[in-house]
């Protein structure tokens with residue numbers, strides 16, 4: 001809705017002043033009182049940095065005197081206080097507590113609690129998030145096709161919440177309608193139990209009204225069902241959950257992210273190091289609220305893309321894909337041939353400049 005209003009003109013008067021989300025970040029946030037804190041720390045995306053060009057900070061584009069490939073923020077958020085680090089989340093696949101049922105099925109048991117938690121998104125800017133187990137995205141649940149999942153779900157928040165899984169399961173495990181199907185009030189518990197199927201890459205999220213708010217606040221995660229015979233072996237596997245944050249609560253995103261923290265994997269922060277010739281599989285999930293579509297582009301390389309991970313035949317060999325909310329897929333990167341520094345980012349420039357960027361450092 002805001003995309004169209006950006007372009008609209010008042011038919012009875014002056015053309016409406018175009019208002020970009022970046023404008024909202026500098027102007028709207030200031031009005032909301034958050035901008036002052038952002039400005040004071042200097043930990044600001046480029047739009048605001050431009051306003052400080054006289055300082056010629058390294059982040060400034062002015063005069064091309066410093067790094068200017070992309071904007072960024074100065075410094076790191078407090079990952080310890082946040083309780084999670086996106087670098088760890090990349091490879092944090094959670095099989096739960098594993099045991100054997102009497103019928104021979106493998107059982108994966110989890111305990112997942114909704115917690116209200118303040119998350120520092122940009123140094124100095126804290127967001128009142130809702131989380132599964134204190135992290136965004138929630139745990140990456142991983143099991144083999146046909147295994148049994150048993151999730152003890154505890155609502156430690158102050159609103160009703162649920163876990164709604166994508167996949168195949170009984171209606172009373174769908175987390176939607178009532179406490180009997182896993183839609184529970186604060187202080188209540190529910191046990192979701194179902195078989196992991198079909199093989200592929202799925203997701204879970206809260207399914208409580210108003211849904212946009214419950215998702216945008218941070219209640220989502222990846223759910224991987226490995227095929228019975230496994231995936232073809234690769235050297236590295238990463239999970240990337242794309243989303244955004246509306247930090248001034250106007251139902252528009254102000255920050256775009258992969259694994260929650262803007263610019264985390266950038267060159268000056270925590271780039272992802274891989275080796276020439278390594279095979280890399282990325283489990284990519286889009287949970288972005290408010291915007292219609294999200295995307296990912298890798299520089300100087302291509303990948304086989306398997307939508308939803310349900311087929312072993314790629315739908316495309318490409319360097320760019322687009323996903324709606326809830327869409328996900330598996331990327332198998334061609335091994336990088338040349339050492340170097342390679343960006344990956346949303347191929348929607350605005351999203352990239354507001355946080356959805358990263359860098360692979362490829363070494364011999």
Ligand SMILES: [Cu+2]
Pocket residue numbers: 159160161162206207208214215219
């Ligand atoms: Cu919720």
